Amino acid sequence: MSNYRSSRRYKRLGQPNCNPQQKVHKLLGTPVRLLAAGMVLALSACAGPGTDQSPDSVGQLSDAEDPLAPFPLEEETTVTFGVPQMLASLATLFVADSMGEFKKENLNVEIETVPPDSIPLMLEKGELDVGVISVTPNVLNMLNEDMGIRITMPTAIDDPRSGWYINKSLLDADGNIESSGTSGLSVATYVGDKTGVVGYFTEWVQTHGDPEFQATDPEYKQLPQANSMVGMQNGSVDAAYLSPPFSQEVTKSGCCVQLEDAIPEGMGTAFYGFGPNLRTERPDVGQAVVRAMARTNAEHLQDGYTEDTEIVDILVSELSMPTEVVENLGYTFDPKLTLRTGYLDVSQEHFMSIGMLRYSDPLSDEVIFDRSFVDRLNPGGE
Numbered sequence: 001m002s003n004y005r006s007s008r009r010y011k012r013l014g015q016p017n018c019n020p021q022q023k024v025h026k027l028l029g030t031p032v033r034l035l036a037a038g039m040v041l042a043l044s045a046c047a048g049p050g051t052d053q054s055p056d057s058v059g060q061l062s063d064a065e066d067p068l069a070p071f072p073l074e075e076e077t078t079v080t081f082g083v084p085q086m087l088a089s090l091a092t093l094f095v096a097d098s099m100g101e102f103k104k105e106n107l108n109v110e111i112e113t114v115p116p117d118s119i120p121l122m123l124e125k126g127e128l129d130v131g132v133i134s135v136t137p138n139v140l141n142m143l144n145e146d147m148g149i150r151i152t153m154p155t156a157i158d159d160p161r162s163g164w165y166i167n168k169s170l171l172d173a174d175g176n177i178e179s180s181g182t183s184g185l186s187v188a189t190y191v192g193d194k195t196g197v198v199g200y201f202t203e204w205v206q207t208h209g210d211p212e213f214q215a216t217d218p219e220y221k222q223l224p225q226a227n228s229m230v231g232m233q234n235g236s237v238d239a240a241y242l243s244p245p246f247s248q249e250v251t252k253s254g255c256c257v258q259l260e261d262a263i264p265e266g267m268g269t270a271f272y273g274f275g276p277n278l279r280t281e282r283p284d285v286g287q288a289v290v291r292a293m294a295r296t297n298a299e300h301l302q303d304g305y306t307e308d309t310e311i312v313d314i315l316v317s318e319l320s321m322p323t324e325v326v327e328n329l330g331y332t333f334d335p336k337l338t339l340r341t342g343y344l345d346v347s348q349e350h351f352m353s354i355g356m357l358r359y360s361d362p363l364s365d366e367v368i369f370d371r372s373f374v375d376r377l378n379p380g381g382e
Helices: 088-098 116-124 137-144 197-207 225-234 246-253 276-281 283-300 309-319 342-353 372-377
Strands: 034-036 039-041 077-083 107-113 130-134 150-154 163-167 186-189 219-222 239-242 256-258 270-274
Touching (some): 077 088, 077 116, 077 283, 088 107, 088 309, 107 283, 116 130, 116 137, 137 342, 150 276, 163 246, 186 197, 186 225, 197 239, 197 342, 225 239, 225 246, 283 372
Parallel strands (some): 077 107, 077 130, 186 219, 186 239
Antiparallel strands (some): 034 039, 130 270, 150 270, 163 239, 163 256
């Protein structure tokens, strides 16, 4: 039984507050003082993307000798994270808070459960400081419109048991799919075809039996993974994107197999994003957040973290998961917070193919990512 008890208070939010008259933002509730070249810069709480302050223009943001060492802010500052649900892939956030890594930076963290589609808008309006962003058409369209949001850190590298699973009856002896079997495929994810992982499934089918297969060909079902698992077991779903423990259950049942070469190694499907609050108004706070997260991965979430009883207790409490499930997690947490582009590229191509993007040319790296915070922790790319 877990001995850990979280004292953090969570909030669940519905639609974002879009009325600036009612907006009360905690990050800007403390006096904003940035020491730069011996001067105090007064930054307006109402500043928007047009008042960009490059992080390199506001003074030293990290310990020059050890970029991961705590470099506490002058005053305690509250930072609000928006998450779609309490996910194991967000272990860095929970462990950083529970193990005091944020406190070392003079940060107080609040976590709010927010509908996924609301997170980008709340980041843009300053109602969240950090948001967990899945790559959806809505997010890519907002990035294209340059609303001040950028992806700044990865969450986790997916468990290798996460991926595409398919009914064995559709495959031949070599593990390829018969082209006749692709007609009317029933494919399930938690958001139907509105996820970039569908792009990987499309590529797999094209290279393993039906080069004419298109992303618009299947019948998509929007199902929670538990329902997708049941559907695969009873035959009403032909293929589904699953993660543990659901992927393990369909494998045990013998109905289905994982398409092991469909998803590249080292892929993550969700990211942490910053809005103007941390990118332009308080980059020192943004740097402190990234530093605490990187330090947490390096010191608490490397090989063997699921055997560390303190870490397991934290995750059992935060995720409301049984101990045995937490001990079987397979996520990897990168201490360098490397931002990989492959998933974004496949996602854009997929969403363009189904007509869900309001632009025709793929977005450039600088429109999607703000790498400055992570790069500052890895001088020279080391």
